[in-house]
Each structure stands twice: as C-alpha cells, then as structure tokens.
Amino acid sequence: MKVNVNKDACIGCGACVSICDKVFEFDDEGMSKVVNSDVPSDLEADVKEAVESCPTAAIEEE
C-alpha cells in the first residue's frame, strides 16, 4: 500500500497525524506530509482509518 497527501486539499486538521504518526507528520506549514509512503503492512489499518477520517479526502491511496 502506498499513500500520498494532496497538499492542495489538506487543511491541517491533524486527524491523520493523531491516528498514525509513523506515516503522517506536520510539515513546516502545519499541513500533513507523508514520511513513510510505502506503508508497512502492520500500519495499513491505521492508514485506512486516517483516509476515512480526513475531512477533505486529501489522503490518496495509490
């Protein structure tokens, strides 16, 4: 599983960072960035939860 954050859609709410800080972190502008785009299998459930929790659908599975 691969994941990406669409910076144009992210509003920096922090939901994804709260759910899975091994994959998502805040960048210098307070928006989410992916730090582990090749998601390890043991984190896939958390990432899927983050995808579903994002209010702007900014997290894209690839």
Ligand code: SF4
């Ligand atoms: S949940 Fe979505 S809008 Fe919120 S910080 Fe993460 S990517 Fe951005």
